[in-house]
Amino acid sequence: MGPDLPTRPKDRITVERDLTLEITGRTAADIAADVRALIERGALRPGDPLPPVRSLADALGVNRNTAVAAYRQLAQAGVVIARGRGGTSVADHAAVAQEGFATDSVLRDVATGNPDPDRIPNPAIALASVAGRPVLYGEPVIDPGLERWAGDWMRGDLAPADVRLTVTSGAADAVERLLAQSLVRDDAVALEDPCFLTSIHTVRVGGYRPVPVPVDDEGMTVAGLRAALEQGVRALVCTPRAQNPTGASLTARRAAELRGVLQEHPYVLVIEDDHFSMLSRRPFHSLIGPEHRRWALVRSVSKFLGPDMCLAVTASDPDTAERLAMRLSPGTTWVSHLLQRLVLALVTDEEVARGIEAAGAHYAERNRAFAARLTALGVPAEHGDGLNLWVALPVPARDVSEQLMRRGWLARAGDAFVLADAPAARRLRLTVHDLADADAERLAADIAAAVRAAGGRLETPLATEAARGSGMIER
Structure with a gap:
């Protein structure tokens, strides 16, 4: 490698000329290693462009496919972002804004x-009723009592006949695991635009490529979903009601139109995050048609039982449920049965x-x-x-x-x-x-x-x- 590159702002022509002097590898792995070294040294910073594949291949005297393979390795590792004709640039891993109080503000x-917080139920009374027989390794992931209650809560809103249930540590945990068991880095995921902050964070950290789908007052738009599917998305995350931040909810008409579009893409993983569920003032309308093959409906309890009650129920097709359960096996990352019993005690209490x-x-x-x-x-x-x-x-x-x-x-x-x-x-x-x-x-x-x-x-x-x-x- 040559001397350090200047850290001043660079235009595309300067960057391309300097980088071709700094990148000396002849194989895809060596080229990728050279680029990563430049990033680690600070010679390349977030947003800086990389040379076009053809220019890099010509400068190094290698086959164009070698340069393509190097950039693909970098993209799969989340080091760079490939935007087709927009070129390839260094990924920006700036933190995504998060929900919650600004604890250091006097405003x-x-x-x-x-x-x-005054409208979150007090769990103190219910706590005494949930202690019982200890749960041991190898037992079911979901508490039988919670499973019976959740079956009634979830199945009535779903068109598919074969519905399997599991639990996760909240909706964000469910969405992250659902995407991880279905996708690899740089796979495209359709997200609502504007979008829930946690969904943006989950997709960026996972190394997936977000494809924005505009939202209007009836929810995710038909034209936006169709355009995202044309870009090859392998999954989509939708909020059927109380969309955050807009407050939009799917109407019956819009949901039917979206299901019609998805009929031609039955293996795209559809994740519905019905986070507001019991608090919602709107009817629930689903994107998931009766014949869709890969889907999940996620409902957490955090909005009505409190953010510290980290539990969500996920209803999904059998294959998705099996993959999700493998990532939640007892002894690794299961959800506490004490918490499951506490949630059941609260949601079945009339008061x-x-x-x-x-x-x-x-x-x-x-x-x-x-x-x-x-x-x-x-x-x-x-x-x-x-x-x-x-x-x-x-x-x-x-x-x-x-x-x-x-x-x-x-x-x-x-x-x-x-x-x-x-x-x-x-x-x-x-x-x-x-x-x-x-x-x-x-x-x-x-x-x-x-x-x-x-x-x-x-x-x-x-x-x-x-x-x-x-x-x-x-x-």
Whole structure:
């Protein structure tokens, strides 16, 4: 290897010339090793382009297929990202934003994505009833009592006749394992755009290639899904209701249209993450048709029993269930049967059930009320389903969030949820269901003031109503 390359910003021509001097390998493995050495030394940084395959092959005097194989090895290792005609560049492993409180902030946090802790059932009474016979190695992964209850909870919403159940340590754990048992690095995965932060993180860490599918007020779009399938996606992750961040839910019509598109692709793994389940104010409509061969419906309990209750039930086809169970064998990564019994005790308790229903109504009403406050102040807003509001702005969201920080609020700009170039850069995602009325009124007024300070124009109530009637306001 030659001397260190400069670390100043480089244009494509400079990078290509310098790299062909630094890369000296003659085999695919040696070429890949040279590139990795450049990255480890800091001579190549995230986003830097690599030479086109033809240019590299010509400079090294090797067959073009050798250079292709080297780049393929790097892509499969997650070191580089190949974008077809867009070229190959060094992968950026920057951390994905996560849900939860900003613990080091003195600002009032309205970006948490958390449920209301006062509406999470107290497990203390149920805890005493779940202790019993110890569970030993080799026993079933899923507790028999929970399996009977979950069968009723899941099977009625699924078209396929052969449904198998298992449990995982939450929905994110289920999705990660489902993808890992079906895909290899650089496989394409269709994700909603804008997308749940955890799904973005899971796909990036797994080394898969995210393919964005736009979401509108009826959920994942038909044209977007069709385009993703044409790009060869091997799996898709969909939120059938209370989509995070938009709050959109699949309508019966949209779900039927999407099932029609998927009929021609029965072996694409369809993962439905019905995270809001018992709290949802919307009916459940599935993408999974009766003849689809590879599928999974995941429902966690974290939104209504609390994030610390790390348990999700997964219903899937037999082959997918078998592969998932192999990754959850007792003695390795099974889900505690004490936790399973505790969940069963809570979800079958009538008082807890009433509390869950009341919590769902509370979230919907508080979001509706806040959307009405914003609309009255000239920031047209619609409320969907779920814990959050997805608020459209007439100016970039980052400008508004900066203004809100000066007023004591910590809000989340929509671009954290974006996969492709999308209008989410002019969106705020807000978690407001735990605000008292006085605080909600102050936040709404501060958002309107922040929009004005950022150079935006507020809508009058009359103009807002006319725009909604004409379809100009995006829901």
